[in-house]
Amino acid sequence: MKQIVGYCDRWSAQPGDTIRVMVSTYGPKRFQAGLVRVICGDDRPLGPGFKEQPVAVPWQGEYPGRTQTNPTGSYVRVPASDSLTRISSFTVQTWVFATTPHQGRQALIAKWDRARSEGFALSIGADGASEIRVGDGAGAVASLSSGVPLLAERWYRLTASYDAASGRLALEQCPQFKLPGQASRVESRTGPMHALGACSLPLTMAALPDPTGDRWASDYFNGKLDSPRLAAHALDAASLADALSSGQPPSELLVGWWDFALDMRGDGVTDRSGYGNHGETINLPSRACKGWNWDGSQHDWRVAPHQYGAIHFHDDDLSDAGWSPDITFTVPQTWRSAVYAIKLEAGDDVTYLPLFVRPPADTATSPLALLASTATYLAYANSRITLHVDFAEIRRGHVLAYDAEEAFLQEHGEIGLSTYDTHSDGSGVRYSSRLRPILTTGLRTRVWNFNADTHLIAWLEHLGLAFDVITDEDLEREGLALLSRYRTVITGTHPEYWSTKMWSALAAYQQTSGRFMYLGGNGFYWRAAFHPTRAGVLEIRRCGAAAKYWDEEPGEYHLAFTGELGGLWRRCGQPPQTLVGIGTRATGFDRSSYYRFTAAANDARAAFMLEGISTQERLGDFGSIGGGASGLEIDAADFALGTPPHALIIASSEQHSPDMMFAPEEILFQHSMMSGEDNPQVRADVVFYETVGGGAVFAVGSIAWCASLAHDDYRNNVARLMANVLRRFLSPEPFVFRPGAEWREPPHASRAIPASVRLPGAAGGS
Amino acid sequence: MYRIDPDRIDLVEAFKSQPFGPHAAEVKRMLNRLRWGSMQDRLVLVCVERHRRWVLGRLSGRRDRPIELDRSAQFTNLAQAEWEIFKRRWQQHTGRSLAGRVTEPAYDSSLGAARR
Structure with missing residues (x-):
């Protein structure tokens, strides 16, 4: 353990x-x-x-x-200020969309000192109903409940006020869409307490301040808040609405008017009251979320930011x-x-x-660079797929066997989730940070991503080839300048997540004589974004048809960090085939298979790869993952999706299992030919093509590929092919392609026709 | 909907002979039926000695709860563990035990090692 x-x-x-x-x-x-x-x-x-x-x-x-x-749980913290501390009478209002209203007390907006019972707190009570508490710090505490439990995932406007002069406490709970029995307005007198305690703690949203606790805060809220406001007078909801109707309330009215539709890309929370009570989000709650007023007319928060004025908080968010x-x-x-x-x-x-x-700044110490897929490592960080997903065993094809890391993750939710998981309220996890323990990127752990990539390192060591190491985060920051120091760049087994900057840099590298070897599968699949200011934080939006474990909220397909449309690069109009010749075709985890060389392997352009190899051999009919070089997640060429017309498909895999099934984006309408047992389109392709300026691309299309390298002490055709390619790619001799008979006419098939419904040899097929 | 026929011992024997496949379509269908279900009360394996020893476990279906271990059921062979869990699920689904109806297998310890 x-x-x-x-x-x-x-x-x-x-x-x-x-x-x-x-x-x-x-x-x-x-x-x-x-x-x-x-x-x-x-x-x-x-x-x-x-x-x-x-x-x-x-x-x-x-x-x-x-x-x-680990201080999990997201919230907003607004530093204490004179304008916030000196209020006695007040009105606090917010729109709330609770996702777990019956999960115990959850704070919404508070300036509350738990130790002194001082200040105020608007919360969801233990019974799921909204409540307001006030305390004078001298022992007097009053509270008022709406008495009507909130329904999950419905918008309500809550307004609470306290009049210090009269001691009158009021609370109004108003559902956005009227439902029987959901509205409530209650009022009471607090008795002898006539002064609101001047709590000196920060104002918080979605949690209560708890400076003495391990997590600094407590009473975390699951759900969305929108348009929180704080007035230094006791008002009812109608009066507050009147005051705000002009769009710019009188300066003496509001001391806090927080607009979550501003600064959505980062951690800032802007106060528009004029008092400067700006705050910050803690632990990366979800930004760019649909607000109470989202009307379905817009799906891009950049077009209608005022409809995306909500933040979704989770009790298990963690950024650092x-x-x-x-x-x-x-x-x-x-x-x-x-x-x-x-x-x-x-x-x-x-x-x-x-x-x-890496090498010293601005230098390269080898013509070869291994690009470590740190964006992918980050997306999978602490993944609990096999612990949480009901069909995990069906997909694996055997009883789930957990290592010590998975047993630890099952017990320790506090170290944060991966973007493959869902939050405790069922919503998808969009962000992952590396500033926390990550149990999925170690040695002697499950052979996936980082640990699987060490097969490649071991092979390079076996060859005695020197190489530099660079990472996705470096590529994000430095772009083409980083890649252009190298004659050849190689990936690991699973470079799945790519930001736009990374993608653009690689595309530019290929246009400037760079040589690129994509040595895995399921690469260049999801568009991701790095946080604009925080290092090591990644965002994903799981939208559209794709292999995924949760589905993005409709209307929230655009990344908060960049505003770009999230989802698959293919759905963004840039299939991986345009970048590396192949793209995800199928996934299956029970066993792997082999490749068979095609007629194109006899093309003179491929001769350098096949020295010492007979094209009559099965390629990779061995390997330590599933027994073959083609397995887990596999990619195929597709000329309709952008595989360059001169690309050589030198080998294709076959005889996959019934569990190797088309990726969802390859399916239009279900039929009975969905697996590798039946459909020859379920395959991986090994592809080579020349680029301009003497460059070239080589891609293998399988996550399991590198697990075949070490077979028979590296004496096998996968290792031989790889060594042939890499040595040629490291040679200064330029690759030259002269268009001739090999140039394939671009197909006329629509990109909208996916592989599962395309017959081999048909237009656009491959 | 497909139901497992408790008299199809031939499917049991087929699984027993190759617990990690490849499986014929009928065997695969039976296995999928046995494997389908929620995480609550799911039988799993927990490795207690890396690549050498596993203990039978049961998930609660709830987060942050330790996996309940049955240390009386320990395995040094993944195929043997697969067979043990198969037998338990078969009885749960069909209401009939396999004891006395099939012989116990003896698996090579390398079976199932080519998984990640």
């Missing part, structure tokens, strides 16, 4: 950068720390063999262990665990670019934290 976890404040670093390592132990009082260079993290008996190379560092040794806590560092060190100039890992050991447990060390 896991006894130690941790994280670094960086994944990518270059010499001179300072790294902070945060650690938490569960039981052991001490832990050991050290550094290794990663060669192969796959420790399965049938794998290539686990291999790490210890690196001596001055900070290696024993450290005291401790358990650090904020742990105290246990180790701090600077990357020495002497470290070569490579994948390293901080090795942490406690009790009988070991945890590895990856560190991708």
Whole structure:
């Protein structure tokens, strides 16, 4: 069982950068720390063999262990100010859309000191009804409940007021769409309490301040808030509405007029009252959400931001665990670019934290770069698919067998979710941050993403080829300038998530003589966005037909961080075939299959790849994942979707299992030919084509591909083909393509006809 | 809707002979029926000694709850574990035990190792 976890404040670093390592132990009082260079993290008996190379560092040794806590739960915090602290009478109003109204007390807007029972708090009570509490900090507390529990996922306008002069407390609960018994207006006298306590804590929304607690706040709210306001007078809802009808209320009326439709790309919360009571969101609640007034006429928040004035809060959001560092060190100039890992050991447990060390700034130390798919690692961070998804066992084709990491994730929701999961209220997780322990990016863990990519590292080590390591986050920040330092760039097994900046940089690289090897499957699939200011935070919107575990809210398909349409790149009009020649065709996790060479493998343009290989052989009829090189998630060429007309499809896989099924975007209407057992379109393609300026692209179309490299101690046709391609791609000799008979006429088939309903050989087929 | 015929011991034998497939269509259909269901009370395996030993577990279907372990049911072979869970599910679905109706298999420990 896991006894130690941790994280670094960086994944990518270059010499001179300072790294902070945060650690938490569960039981052991001490832990050991050290550094290794990663060669192969796959420790399965049938794998290539686990291999790490210890690196001596001055900070290696024993450290005291401790358990650090995670402050999950999102909310808004507005710093205390004179204008907020001095109010006595007040009116507080907000639109609320509760997703779990019966999950106990949940704060909506509060300036409340729990220890002193001072201030006010508008909340959902334990019974699910709205309530207002006031306290004078001297022992007098009054509260008032609407007495009518809120219905889940319905908008209500709540207005509460307190008149210090009369002691009158009032609360109005007004549903947006009238339903029998849902409206409520209650009023009471508070008795002897005539002064609202001057609570000095920040004002909060969607949580109560709780400075003495582990998470700083408590009483987290699940759901959306829109248009919260605070007036320094006791008003009823109608009077407040009248005052706001001009669009600019009198300055003496409101001390807080928070407009969530502003600053939607970041963490800011803007106060339009003129008092400057601006706030910030904590733990990345969802922005660019439909507000109470969304009328369905617009689906892009940039076009009608006033209809997207809601923030969706979750009690399990987490952006930064904020742990105290246990180790701090600077990357020495002497470290070569490579994948390293901080090795942490406690009790009988070991945890590895990856560190991708780049060459010194603005330099390359090899003509070859491995682009680590950190955006994908981030999207999957702490994925609980196999723990939460009912059909997970059906998809795997065997009983679910959990490793220590998954058993830990089942018990520790507080370390945050992945973008494959849903929040506790059922809504999809859109954001993932690496500033928290991530159990899915270690060595000796399940062979997927990062750990599967170490098969490629092991093969490069076996060849004795030097390479630099760069990451998606580096590409996002530096663009083409980063790629252009290299003659050849290679991916890992699963480069699934791409931001627009990353995509554009790669497209430009291919237009400027770059050579690119896509060595996995399901790549270039989802459009993602990095946070505009926070490093290491990714956003996804799971919209449209796609392989996905939750479905995006209609009307919220546009990313908050950039405003771009989210979803598949294919649905954004840029299929992966336009970038790398192939794109996702099918997924299946029970077993893998092999490729068969096509007639195109005999083309003179492909001769360099096939030295020492007979095209009569099955390609990759072996491998440590499912027994074949084509498996898990596979990609195929499709000229209708943008595979370049001169691309050579040198091999295609066949004989897939009934569990290898078309990806949803490849289906128009269901029929009985949906799997690899029946439909020959369920296949992976190995593709090669030349680009302009002497460049070229090689793509293999399978996540399982690299798990075949080490078969028979690297003496096999997958490893041979790869070595042939890579050596040629590293040669300065330009690739030249002269259009001739090979140039395939662009097909006339519509892009809207997906593979599952296209017969082989038909126009647009492949 | 398809229901498992408790007299189809031939399907049981077919599964037993190749617990990780490939399976004939009829066997696959039976397995899908046994595997379909919510996470609540689902039988799973939890690795307690990496790549060497697994314990039978049961999910609660609720978040943040530890997986309930049955340490009396331990396996050093994934195929054996698959067979054990199959037998339990078969009895639950058909109401009939397989005890005495099929012989117990002896699996090679490498079976099922080519999974990730």
